[in-house]
Ligand code: SF4
Ligand code: SF4
């Protein structure tokens with residue numbers, strides 16, 4: 001069932017959700033900055049194509065405090081920093097980022113379950129937001145993601161001056177039912193369904209004209225070693241700065257490190273994002289397993305395009321959000337790698 | 346201009362002056378420019394690109410490239426030549442292995458600034474006088490060239506090349522830029538306002554290290570932040586203080602050496618105005634020790650390493666033999 005309300009009622013819709021549970025929406029801080037923030041009356045939802053940082057921050061934040069240690073003489077006091085999350089709603093997530101949650105789930109919710117992640121994940125209701133104006137750096141459809149019909153617990157379209165809502169999962173249906181949509185002048189008729197279909201078609205037509213439209217990942221699951229040893233990596237990685245921007249802006253990158261911070265009064269243990277592009281990634285007493293930038297660079301893309309699919313039924317761990325295309329200081333990115341792999345195959 | 350560069354690169358390869366050329370190539374879009382080493386004229390003809398999007402400073406790559414066998418030709422924009430000199434001063438380059446060619450620059454634009462201006466689905470971009478004409482899936486969009494430029498180009502300090510073996514095209518001049526205007530605005534704030542300004546900016550930092558890794562002044566083999574023995578080792582900020590700590594330490598490490606090339610602000614994925622921090626240091630050095638431009642000449646001594654009891658801004662510290 002698709003419910004239609006007027007776009008003018010969007011603020012009231014947000015207000016209603018926020019009365020049910022904590023609500024996070026993308027907000028424009030400037031031309032350049034669109035970020036998720038907790039909703040407060042008067043905050044306007046960003047209609048920008050996507051947020052600067054990906055939505056993975058909700059479940060896998062850059063820094064996750066774990067424990068504090070305080071020492072007095074020979075006594076060490078350990079304080080668990082874990083806090084139980086309350087139910088909350090993330091509103092306005094794009095199709096690519098929604099799919100990234102599936103990619104992360106397969107890692108963090110696999111045995112042994114990451115309880116920090118699980119806690120934040122299970123309390124969230126995700127309301128996705130269909131794209132109306134994809135950009136040339138978007139290639140979600142290469143991974144079978146429909147930007148015009150995103151997944152999530154519920155989905156939303158904004159078109160023709162209307163907001164269209166559809167529940168997908170039980171959680172999403174429950175959220176929509178808890179709202180007084182009638183008070184917002186809601187209608188759920190056949191016309192609403194047709195209007196949404198027309199909107200989807202319009203977006204699909206736009207996508208066909210994008211430069212990356214024909215890009216398709218090659219299934220290289222049976223060529224793991226061959227690709228690993230292929231000569232393409234030298235040229236691709238040659239000018240990589242090893243900065244890690246691509247991994248930190250990526251919604252599916254999932255590596256972390258656990259660090260101790262000496263606060264002077266004790267130790268704070270936290271986990272934080274780590275990057276396979278870094279020299280000291282997985283450093284051990286015997287040194288690091290990947291000594292050159294070529295090996296590090298190869299790891300990032302082999303993981304996304306070969307290792308992950310091997311372990312996860314052919315699903316890729318790239319969702320085509322285009323963030324790494326936009327942010328890499330030297331524009332060396334996954335599209336260039338996919339093309340090189342294709343040519344090499 | 347591109348044709349001229351390609352021709353010159355091919356000639357230099359053909360007559361044996363160099364065995365490699367460092368320039369730029371593009372990927373799927375004309376704007377996704379990657380610094381590239383070309384080893385043959387064929388490769389140059391096929392892939393070499395020089396356009397309004399070639400902002401990446403090539404100087405830092407010469408640290409590794411000039412260690413290799415044979416000479417490499419490199420194309421340097423005016424601001425890149427300052428970085429080159431600074432690297433020479435710091436003994437980071439093997440000069441005999443480099444053939445530097447100065448090239449003209451009218452300011453560079455980034456696809457990011459176009460996206461930020463709401464221009465999406467870009468298929469092609471052409472310059473038309475003072476404007477950029479963008480062909481997009483959503484129709485033609487126009488934007489003033491200076492609006493599409495990176496901040497550093499809008500406030501370009503110099504169109505003059507301070508070092509080269511050969512100059513292609515005309516020489517420019519040192520410009521009367523407005524690059525300290527924004528710094529002055531920060532200086533006019535109250536400490537509380539300034540603190541909250543920087544808190545707002547720096548708290549967004551994701552510690553991706555792009556600013557550090559792209560910086561031609563950050564050439565340490567092992568950065569203090571990557572060294573577990575340094576005392577400031579960290580991969581992410583565990584609290585607000587540490588966000589600032591990383592940036593303050595980095596700004597101090599490059600003080601007097603930062604040429605204001607603008608790479609750090611260009612690459613920051615969080616759009617943090619890092620240039621304001623560096624320019625504050627540059628401005629203070631200018632005020633306390635007299636005008637100084639890092640990278641202006643090779644071998645120059647930074648005021649921060651050359652000060653004496655007589656000319657130091659805080660002579661008491663020198664007299665005491667340092668802070669105890
Ligand atoms: S690899 Fe790049 S395009 Fe793919 S999900 Fe990560 S940031 Fe997005
Ligand atoms: S990659 Fe697809 S889903 Fe993501 S923002 Fe672009 S069009 Fe939307």
Ligand code: SF4
Nearest residue numbers: 240241243244246328
């Ligand atoms: S690919 Fe680009 S963003 Fe990623 S580490 Fe290399 S230079 Fe940085």
Ligand code: SF4
Nearest residue numbers: 550551553554556613
């Ligand atoms: S580039 Fe930006 S986000 Fe990355 S470490 Fe530097 S300031 Fe932080």
Ligand code: SF4
Nearest residue numbers: 560603605606607609
């Ligand atoms: S600090 Fe920034 S402006 Fe200064 S030299 Fe480094 S990259 Fe260039």
